[in-house]
Amino acid sequence: MNLSQEIKHQAIELGLDLIGITDASPIDTRQVELLSQWLKSGCAGQMSYLQQNFEKRTHPALLLENAQSVICVGLNYKPPKQKPKKPDPDIPSGKVASYAQYEDYHPFIKERLRKLTEFISSADGRQHKFKICVDSVPLAERSLAVRAGLGFIGKNHMLINPVLGPQIFLGEIITTLKLSTDNPIIHNCSNCDKCIGACPTHALTPDGQFDANRCINYLTIEYKDQIPPELAKKTADRIFGCNECIIACPYQNNAPVYKNKQFKFYNNRTWLDLSRILNLTQQEFDAEFADSTIRRSGLERMKRNARICLDNINKSS
Ligand code: B12
Known part of the structure; x- marks a missing residue:
């Protein structure tokens, strides 16, 4: 086994x-x-942090000096x-949207990636630098995952793996170690x-656009x-996030x-008692x-969402 193969084997061992x-x-x-046009067109709404560090977001080597490789993982x-x-x-x-029914994925994936860097250091025996990224680092994670062969970008804008589907969290290790690379998967949503x-809110359009301002994930979380009101009505009884483009x-x-x-799944986080949320300190x-x-x-946002859900439930009954 060469080092790239050993790293892959170890990542699977780590879960x-x-x-x-x-x-x-x-x-x-x-x-x-695409990213630049999306940001300029206002589709990012209030997520102003996406406007910052544009160069880094598109160029991993600006996040780690002398970076040679990016190890991309999915959970x-x-x-x-x-x-x-x-x-x-x-x-x-x-x-609650499925992604939030689990423990927070950020520390969970970071911990496994940290263990993977320890493995790489001991297997390689040389000093290399690593930067671990999960979601919050300015890095175009989906684009890199496509390039590393993890999947393709679907019309729902998700990175979809042909076997595991779209419900995959992404994480990366940027490293100064030069490794052999993988090829992208040639695949698409066809027709x-x-x-x-x-x-529910037409955030996704047939011409391939995605307007976060209309996405229930954005509205309820960010x-x-x-x-x-016209979008609040469409959130129906969703208090945190939305799954529709994924389950379709x-x-x-x-x-x-x-x-x-x-990776801990919580049964009691699939549905939340709305009056309880409204009364939480x-x-x-x-x-x-x-x-x-x-x-x-x-x-405060959870209480806002709970009031909207209650209003929608009362109107529909
Ligand atoms: C901002 C953000 C959001 C915003 C905007 C979502 C969006 N579609 O852009 C909101 C709050 C709405 C959101 C929602 C969700 N998000 Co979010 N989000 C992000 C974040 C922080 C940045 C994404 C971004 O830059 N968007 C701007 C657009 C233009 O970029 P992009 O979607 O990444 O698209 C690029 C590629 O798709 C590529 N591309 C586009 N078309 C094509 C075609 C081909 C052929 C190729 C090769 C490439 C390609 O070019 C684009 C520009 O670089 C990333 C983490 C990160 N650091 O990347 C997570 C991330 C994208 N989110 C994630 C998740 C899980 C979600 C949700 C399911 C749950 C949630 N958190 O609310 C929903 C899904 C909504 C959806 N259908 O996209 C995962 C996605 C995993 C996956 N399998 O794709 C990420 C990667 C976080 C992670 N580490 O796991 N999210």
């Missing part, structure tokens, strides 16, 4: 589901252009089949456009103000459920969601 390697060159100019987060049923209909509840039809994807139907049982919220991505939206 990651996908691994591929690409070089540390900038992302394709067409994709740089399957398709939830278990026996999902808990919606609680008692007399207890109004809000739905399927189920995700576009499934988006958006700081009152959600415009045929690759999702055939994908296996998550394999790494160390800051201390209770912090304690309950300390290890959850739900923490990101903050208590």
Whole structure:
């Protein structure tokens, strides 16, 4: 086994589901252009942090001097089949998107990537530098994952692996170590456009655009103000995030459920009791969601979302 093969073997041993390697060159100019146009057109809404560090986002070597390779990994987060049923209909509840039904994926993946860097250092026996990235580092993660052969970009804008589907978290190790690289998978959605039809707010459009301002994930998690009434109506009983463009994807139907049982799935995070959320104190919220991505939206936004869900539920009954 050469070193790249050993690293791949070790990543799977550590409980990651996908691994591929690409070089540390900038992302394709067409994709740089796509990102730039997307930002200029206002599709990022209030996510002003995306405007910062544009050069770094598109060029991994600007995040680590002398970077040679990027090791890209994926963690399957398709939830278990026996999902808990919606609680008692007399207890109004809000739905949580599948990605947030688990413990926070950021520290989980980072810890495995840290162990992988230790393995690489001991296997290679030389001093190399590493930078671990999971979501929050300014880096075009999907573009690099495509280049490393982890999957293709679907019409729902997700990185889709033909076997594991779209419910995959991404992480990377940028390193000064030169490794042999993988080839991209040649694949696309063909004439399927189920995700576009499934988006409740038309955030995805047939011409391939994605407007975050209309995406329920953005509105319920990132958006700081009152959600415009016509979009608030469409969030229905979703209190945190939305899954529609993902569950509409045929690759999702055939994908296996998550394999790494160390990645903690919470039955009680699939639906949240809305009146309970409205009555939580800051201390209770912090304690309950300390290890959850739900923490990101903050208590005030969760209460705003809960009020919208209650309003929608009352109107529909
Ligand atoms: C901002 C952001 C969001 C925003 C905007 C989403 C979006 N579609 O851009 C909001 C809050 C709405 C969001 C929602 C979600 N997100 Co988010 N998000 C990000 C973040 C931080 C930046 C993404 C970004 O730069 N967007 C701008 C657009 C223009 O860039 P892009 O989508 O990455 O697209 C590039 C490639 O797709 C490529 N490309 C486009 N077309 C093609 C075609 C071909 C052939 C090729 C080769 C490449 C290519 O070019 C684009 C420009 O570089 C990344 C983490 C990161 N650092 O990258 C996570 C990330 C994309 N999100 C993730 C997840 C899980 C989600 C959600 C499922 C749950 C959630 N967190 O709310 C939803 C899914 C919504 C959706 N359908 O995209 C995962 C995606 C994993 C995957 N399998 O794709 C990431 C990678 C985080 C992670 N580390 O796992 N997210």
